[in-house]
Amino acid sequence: MDLLDAGRRRWWMSAAAVLLLIVAAVVVVVLWLSHRGGPAPADVARDFLDARSCSRVEELADPDYRATITESDCGAIVDGARGRRTFADPDRSRDLTRTLALGRTVEREDETEVSFTAHYTERGRALPDETVVVVLRPHGDGWLVDRWGLAS
Numbered sequence: 681m682d683l684l685d686a687g688r689r690r691w692w693m694s695a696a697a698v699l700l701l702i703v704a705a706v707v708v709v710v711l712w713l714s715h716r717g718g719p720a721p722a723d724v725a726r727d728f729l730d731a732r733s734c735s736r737v738e739e740l741a742d743p744d745y746r747a748t749i750t751e752s753d754c755g756a757i758v759d760g761a762r763g764r765r766t767f768a769d770p771d772r773s774r775d776l777t778r779t780l781a782l783g784r785t786v787e788r789e790d791e792t793e794v795s796f797t798a799h800y801t802e803r804g805r806a807l808p809d810e811t812v813v814v815v816l817r818p819h820g821d822g823w824l825v826d827r828w829g830l831a832s
Contacts, residue, residue, distance in 0.1 A: 718821035722782055725794040725814035728825050729780060730761045742817055742824040757828075766800055768810050768830055777801045783811065791826060792816050 724740060731737045734754040738746050759765040763776045783795035794814050800807040811831035816823040 719823065721787075721792040721816045721823050722785055722794050724816060724823040724825070725796070725828075726780060726782070728814055728828065729757060729796065729812060731757055732761050734758060740825050742819065742826050745824075745826050760798075766807070766810060767798065767812055775803055776807075780812075790817065792818075792823070795831060 728737065728740045731740065737754050737757050738749065741749060756765060756767055760767055760778060763778050766776065766778075777800070779799045781797045781799065783797055784793075785795075786793045792815070794816065796812045796814070798810045798812055800809070812828065813831050814828040815826045817826045
């Protein structure tokens with residue numbers, strides 16, 4: 681009887697070890713697949729809209745688009761990220777809280793369009809939402825912003 685119990689115990693220990701190896705392999709594959717190919721377009725678009733400096737805005741922008749970014753474009757992004765202005769009204773200083781909610785991501789052949797809904801609160805009072813669209817182009821293993829603006 682003791683030999684039979686020892687054999688069963690060894691079998692269960694072996695089965696548990698094999699199961700543990702299978703689970704570890706699945707975790708490794710899932711992590712590898714999720715981090716393959718650089719950041720997602722939505723992550724780059726959110727980083728762009730949350731940029732706290734013009735140098736960060738320009739770092740995330742495509743070289744052709746970077747040349748066309750005006751001071752007011754950059755100011756609208758940076759001030760929006762700091763909660764001072766809406767994107768639609770960049771000249772009016774406010775005491776704002778802004779929350780970005782990811783909308784649709786539309787992939788095309790040579791670009792990806794990511795939309796966000798910007799929810800604003802001014803001194804505890806809700807303001808109208810804005811839909812902000814960021815268009816990205818693939819660049820190496822990642823993405824660069826090609827253009828951005830309010831949805832029409």
